[in-house]
Amino acid sequence: MTPSPVTSVLSRLLDSHRAGRLASDYPAIRDMLADLTDEELVTAGQLLSRLDPAEVLREHPGTPVLNVAITGYGTLSPLAGSITAELARHGLLARTRVSSAGSYVFDLGDPESSLYATVPDLVLCVLDPMMIFDEVPVPWHPENTGRVISEKMAVIAGLADRFEATTSATLVLNTLPLLQRHAAQLVDHRSRARLGAAWHEGNARLLRLGVEHPAVVTIDLAPLVAEGIPAEDPRLSQYTRAHLTPQLLARYAREVGHLARSRTGQAKKVLVLDLDGTLWGGSLDENSADGIEVAGGYRGEAFHAFQRVIKQLGSQGVLLAAVSKNDIEPVRAVFRNHPDMVLREEDFVRIIANWDPKHDNLIQLATDLNLGLDSLVFVDDSAYECGLIRHELPGVAVIQVSAEPALHTTRLLRDGWFDAREITEEDHVRVARYRDELARKDFLDSFDSLDEYLSRLEIKVTVAAIRDGDAAIPRVSQLTLRTNQFNLTGVRMQPAELRRLLADPTASVVTIRAADRFGDNGLVGAVFMRRIGNDATIDNFLLSCRVFSRGIEQACLAAILREARNTGATRVFGSYRATSKNEKVKDFYLRNGFTQVAANGTSATFCHDLADIQVTPQHIDLTNRLGENSREYHR
Amino acid sequence: MNTIDDFLAILRDELGLQVSTQHAGLKLDQVTDWDSVHLLSLLTILERRTGHSIQLAKMLEAATLEEIYAAAVAA
Numbered sequence: 001m002t003p004s005p006v007t008s009v010l011s012r013l014l015d016s017h018r019a020g021r022l023a024s025d026y027p028a029i030r031d032m033l034a035d036l037t038d039e040e041l042v043t044a045g046q047l048l049s050r051l052d053p054a055e056v057l058r059e060h061p062g063t064p065v066l067n068v069a070i071t072g073y074g075t076l077s078p079l080a081g082s083i084t085a086e087l088a089r090h091g092l093l094a095r096t097r098v099s100s101a102g103s104y105v106f107d108l109g110d111p112e113s114s115l116y117a118t119v120p121d122l123v124l125c126v127l128d129p130m131m132i133f134d135e136v137p138v139p140w141h142p143e144n145t146g147r148v149i150s151e152k153m154a155v156i157a158g159l160a161d162r163f164e165a166t167t168s169a170t171l172v173l174n175t176l177p178l179l180q181r182h183a184a185q186l187v188d189h190r191s192r193a194r195l196g197a198a199w200h201e202g203n204a205r206l207l208r209l210g211v212e213h214p215a216v217v218t219i220d221l222a223p224l225v226a227e228g229i230p231a232e233d234p235r236l237s238q239y240t241r242a243h244l245t246p247q248l249l250a251r252y253a254r255e256v257g258h259l260a261r262s263r264t265g266q267a268k269k270v271l272v273l274d275l276d277g278t279l280w281g282g283s284l285d286e287n288s289a290d291g292i293e294v295a296g297g298y299r300g301e302a303f304h305a306f307q308r309v310i311k312q313l314g315s316q317g318v319l320l321a322a323v324s325k326n327d328i329e330p331v332r333a334v335f336r337n338h339p340d341m342v343l344r345e346e347d348f349v350r351i352i353a354n355w356d357p358k359h360d361n362l363i364q365l366a367t368d369l370n371l372g373l374d375s376l377v378f379v380d381d382s383a384y385e386c387g388l389i390r391h392e393l394p395g396v397a398v399i400q401v402s403a404e405p406a407l408h409t410t411r412l413l414r415d416g417w418f419d420a421r422e423i424t425e426e427d428h429v430r431v432a433r434y435r436d437e438l439a440r441k442d443f444l445d446s447f448d449s450l451d452e453y454l455s456r457l458e459i460k461v462t463v464a465a466i467r468d469g470d471a472a473i474p475r476v477s478q479l480t481l482r483t484n485q486f487n488l489t490g491v492r493m494q495p496a497e498l499r500r501l502l503a504d505p506t507a508s509v510v511t512i513r514a515a516d517r518f519g520d521n522g523l524v525g526a527v528f529m530r531r532i533g534n535d536a537t538i539d540n541f542l543l544s545c546r547v548f549s550r551g552i553e554q555a556c557l558a559a560i561l562r563e564a565r566n567t568g569a570t571r572v573f574g575s576y577r578a579t580s581k582n583e584k585v586k587d588f589y590l591r592n593g594f595t596q597v598a599a600n601g602t603s604a605t606f607c608h609d610l611a612d613i614q615v616t617p618q619h620i621d622l623t624n625r626l627g628e629n630s631r632e633y634h635r
Numbered sequence: 636m637n638t639i640d641d642f643l644a645i646l647r648d649e650l651g652l653q654v655s656t657q658h659a660g661l662k663l664d665q666v667t668d669w670d671s672v673h674l675l676s677l678l679t680i681l682e683r684r685t686g687h688s689i690q691l692a693k694m695l696e697a698a699t700l701e702e703i704y705a706a707a708v709a710a
Contacts, residue, residue, distance in 0.1 A: 017651045046676060047651040050668065077672040235678070235691040242675055 009033075010040050017047045023055040026063060026093070031394050033089045042250050045081030048088055053095045062580065063093045064264050068256075069115045071099040071107040072126030074243035079126065082250040086257030092264060101241050108159040111166045122260060123163070124172045126252075127156070127206070128243035129179055129232075142191050146198035153205045164215045168497040170263065170421075172256060173210065173218045175203040177231040177244075214496040217259060217421065224251045258416040265492050267482050268397060268417040269375040271313060272362060275324035275331065275353070277381035278401055278408070279307060279343065284326050289333055295340030302405035307342035309409045317427025318418050319349045319369070319434055323361045323378075326353040349434045358385050359392040368441065369434060370545040372484060372581065377417045421494065424475045426522050436519040437546050443518070454550060454619040458517040461552055463559050464625035466509050468502040476509060476526045479542050486543040486553070488588065489603075490579035491528075506530050507539075510626065512556050514547050521547055527560060536564040537573040541588070551617035557592055558614050563626040565610045572610065577603040636684045642704045646673075649680050659701045666700065674703075681707045 009032050016025045029048070036044055056063055068083055070076050080096040087094040097118050099107050104125050107115040115123065135148045156173065163171045178199045186192045203220075210218030225231050229248050236242040244252075261267070276283045280303050281293025293300040294307070314320045320343070324331060331353040335345045345351065349369065352361050358380075366373045374395035380386050386400040397417055401408045426433075440457070447453040466472050477495040480487075493501070501507050512525030525543040529536060538560070543553050564572050574589040576582075586604075590596065593614055594606035616622050636642055639659055646652045652668055663669050674694055682689055685707065693706035 014648060014651065018653070042676070043649050046649065046673075050651065075675075077670075078675050233678075236675055239691050239695055240671075240675060246675055246679060 009036060010043060013044055013047055017050070022048065022051050024059045026051075026056045026060055026088075027091075029088050030091045031390075033085060034390065034398075038247070038250060041085050042082065042246060045083075045085035045250065045253075047081075048084040049081030049096075051084065053093050056093050064091070065093045065095055066121045066260050066264070067095045067097070067118055068260075069097045069099070069107075069118055069120040069123045070126065071104040071115060071123065072128070073102055073104060073131040074126070074128050074237075075101045075241045076124075076126050076249070078242065078246040079124070079249045079253060082246075082253035083124070083256060086253045087260055090257055090261040090264075090266060092260055094260075105155065105159065108163050108171075111162070116166055120167065120169045121263070122170050122172060122256070123167075124256060125156075125159075126244065126249075127174055127176055129176050129182065130237065130241075130243045132176065132202075133182055140185075142186070142194035142198055145195060149198055149202040153202050156206065157209060160209050160213050160216050164213060164496065167215075168494065168500055169215070170259070170494060171213075171216045172259065173206055173216060174252065175206050175218065175220045175222060177221050177225050179232060181234065214494065214499070219252060219255050221248065221252065224248065224255075227251070255416060255419075258419040259421070262420050262481065263492060263494070265481050265484055265487075265490070266374065267420065268377050269371055269482070270319040270321055270349075270365070270369065270377065271310070271418070272321045272323050272365065272376050272378045273310065274380035274382070274385065275322055275326065277403070278379055279303065279310070279322070280334075280341075281405060284324075284330050284334065289330060289338055292334070292338075294338060299405055300340075302408070304340065304342060306405060306408040306412075309412070311342055311347060313418060314343075314347050314431060315428070316418075316423055317430040319431060320347055321350045321365055322348055322352065323358055323365065324353045325355055325358070328353040346435075347431070349431060349438065357388070359389055362389065362393060362396065368438065370437075370485075379412060420478075421481075422474055424478050426475050426478070429522070432519070433521065433546065436521075440516075440518050451619075454617075456517075457550070457619065458621070459550060459552065459619060460515045460621045460623070461555055462513045462623040462625060463556050464511055464513075464628065466502070466511055468499055470502075472511050472523055473498055473502075475523045476511060479523070479526050479544065480540075483542045483544060484579070484581040485545050486525075486548050486585055487540070487579065487582050488538075488542070488585055489540045489575055489577040490582060491540050501528075506532055510556075510560060512543065512552065514552055525552070525556065527556065529560070531564075531567075531569070534568060534570040535573065536569040536571070537575070539575060541574070551620050553588070554592060554614060555616045555620045555622050558616055559622060559624050559626060561608060561610060561613045563624070565613070566627075570610065572608045573597075574606045574608070575603065576606070636681070636708070639701065639704050642707070643700070645677075645680060645684065646700070650676065654700065659704075660699055662698055663700070677703070677707075 013032055016022050033044060070079055077098050080098050083096055084094045099115060107113050108125060131152060132148050136145050160171060183192050183195060186195055207218045207220060209216050229251050230245050231248055232243060233245050273279055281299045282291055284292055293303055295304045310320060331351060335341060350365055362376060366376060373393050377397045378389050379399045379401060381401045383400060386398050389396055390398050399412055401411050444453050473495055477493050477498050480493040502509060508529045510527040511523055514521040514524050524547045527541050528539040530539055561572055574594055576586055589606035594608045596604055597607045598605040643654050646654050650673055654666060658666050678689060678691055689707050694703055697703040697706055
C-alpha cells in the first residue's frame with residue numbers, strides 16, 4: 001500500500017523530530033501541518049510539544065511568539081501539544097505553561113501568582129463539568145446543584161474582574177458540556193429539565209462574560225461537541241482527572257489558534273471562490289446558464305444554501321471574490337440574470353473569469369486590493385487547482401470542497417479563518433469601501449499624471465484625538481490588529497489594552513478619517529503619541545492600505561507636528577521597528593523632515609526639531625480637531 | 636499490534652519517543668522523555684490499533700513499558 005501524501009507529511013515531521021531538527025525546520029512546519037487530519041494533528045502536537053521555544057528563537061529570531069498559560073479545573077497537559085500544533089499552523093510559536101489541576105482560582109485570583117509572572121498573552125482557563133459535580137453532595141437534586149453552579153459562576157466572574165485589573169492579556173473561558181451520565185442520575189424528566197435549565201443558565205453566564213468583558217473570550221463547547229467529538233472519556237476523567245477528552249481539547253485548540261492568529265495581525269480578509277462545482281453545480285462552459293445547478297433539485301438546493309452562507313460571511317466584512325476558468329460574459333450573465341442566484345455582482349469586490357492560471361489571478365487580485373497574499377482564503381472543488389495554489393502561493397489558506405455540495409458549508413467553516421475578537425461598523429461596509437477603491441483605480445487610469453488625479457479626487461481628511469470611552473476604540477484596536485504594511489512599529493492592541501493606554505495621562509491617540517469624491521473611507525488611521533515635558537514621541541503610526549500614497553500620511557504628520565509645536569513641544573521623536581511587512585515605510589520619517597538619531601538592526605529612532613514643518617499637500621482638505629479633545633500635558 | 640516491538644514502534648512513531656527493546660524493562664522514570672501524559676494519548680491510540688477496550692487502571696499501575704504493553708493486550 002502506498003502511503004498517502006498526508007502520512008508522508010507526518011513522517012517528514014517525525015524525521016525532523018528524530019534528527020533533532022524541529023527547531024531549525026520550524027518555518028517549514030507551518031506548511032507541513034496545513035493538511036493534516038484532526039487525528040494527525042494530535043500526533044503532530046505530541047511531537048511539537050517537545051520543541052524548545054528558545055531553540056526555535058535562536059534559529060529563527062523573527063518568529064512571532066505567544067506566551068500561552070493553561071490553567072483550569074482538570075488535568076490539561078494534553079492541551080499543550082495541541083496548542084503548540086495549532087499555533088504552528090499559523091506560523092506562530094507557542095511558549096506554553098500548564099498549571100497543575102485545580103489551580104485556576106489561585107492562578108487568576110492572586111495578582112502575584114506564578115501564572116501572571118510569566119506575562120502571558122493568552123490565558124486558557126479550561127472549565128469542565130466535574131468542577132460542579134465534585135462539589136455536590138449525595139443525594140443531589142437540581143436545586144442544590146443549581147446553587148453550586150451559581151456559586152462557581154460568581155467565582156469565575158470575580159476572577160475575570162481580577163484578571164482584567166492585573167494584565168492586558170486575553171482570558172479564554174469555555175462553557176461546560178452537560179453529560180448524560182450526570183443528567184440521567186435524575187430519574188424523572190421534570191427534575192432533569194430543571195437541572196438542564198440551571199446548567200444552561202450557568203453556561204449563559206459564562207458566555208455573557210465574553211460579551212461584557214473586553215479581555216474575555218468564551219468558547220462555547222456545545223457546537224464542537226455537536227460535531228460528534230466525545231466530551232469525556234469516563235476512564236480518563238475517573239483515573240487521571242482529565243475531564244475533557246484529548247480530542248475535544250484538540251478541537252478547542254483549533255479555535256484558540258485562530259484567536260491567536262487574529263491577535264497577531266494575520267487576519268484573513270478575502271474569500272476567493274471558484275464557481276463551477278463550488279458556488280453552483282455543473283460547468284457553465286458546457287451548459288447554458290439554465291443548465292447549472294443553483295436551486296431546485298437536491299444538489300441545486302445544496303448550492304443555494306451554500307451561497308446563503310457566503311452572503312452571510314460577506315455581510316460581516318469578509319471580502320468576496322470569484323476566480324473561475326470560464327469566459328467572463330456568461331459568468332456575468334449568471335450573476336446578473338439568473339433568477340435563482342443568492343449572490344449577485346455587487347456582493348463581490350472582483351469577479352475574475354478567464355483562462356489564466358489561478359495563482360496568477362490571485363496575485364493580481366491581491367495587488368488590486370493592496371493586500372498581502374496571506375490575507376486570502378481560496379475555495380475550490382478541484383484537487384488540481386487546490387494543489388497548484390498550495391504549491392505556488394503557500395501563504396494562501398486553501399480549502400478543498402468535495403463533490404458533495406451539502407458538505408461545502410461544514411468544510412468552509414471547519415477552520416475559523418475569518419474569526420475576529422469583535423467586528424466593527426467598518427466591517428459592515430467594507431465591500432462597498434473596496435468597490436469604491438476599485439472605481440478610484442479606474443478613475444486613476446483616466447489621468448496622465450498622479451498629481452492631476454489626486455487634485456481631482458477631492459480628498460478630505462479629519463484628525464482628532466480620542467479619549468477613553470470613545471466609540472472609535474474598537475475600530476482603532478482593529479486597525480492595530482489588521483494593518484501590516486503602513487504600521488511603523490507593528491504593535492498590536494486589543495480594545496482592553498487601548499483603554500488602559502488612554503488612562504495614561506502621558507499618552508494620546510489620534511484618529512484619521514478620510515473621504516473623497518467616491519465615498520467615505522471611514523476611520524483609516526491612528527497615531528499613538530506620548531508626551532513628556534517638551535518631548536513628544538510618536539510610538540506608532542498606522543494607515544489602512546486602502547488609502548496610503550495619496551498624501552494623507554504627510555498631511556496628518558504635519559498636523560501632528562504643528563499641534564506639538566503649538567502646545568510647547570520642542571522636538572518630536574518617531575519610532576520604526578521592522579516587521580515582516582512594513583519595509584515600505586522604513587524611510588517614512590526621513591522623507592518627512594526627521595533626522596535619524598539612533599538605529600540598530602531592526603529598529604530606528606528619528607527626531608524632528610519643529611523648525612520647518614512641511615505644508616499640507618494642496619490636494620488635501622484637512623480638518624484639524626486635535627485641539628478640541630486634547631489633554632492637559634504633564635510638563 | 637502483536638508483539639512488544641509493534642508497541643515500541645507506536646511509541647516511536649506516534650509519540651516520537653526514542654525507545655527500543657532495551658528500554659522495555661526500564662522503570663518509566665528512566666525512559667528518556669517519558670511523561671505520564673503519554674498514557675492519555677496512548678489509551679486512544681492503542682484502542683484504535685487493537686480494536687478492544689483497555690483497562691486504563693492497569694495501565695496506570697504499570698511501572699515499565701513492558702507492563703503497559705501487557706495491560707494493553709490483556710483482553
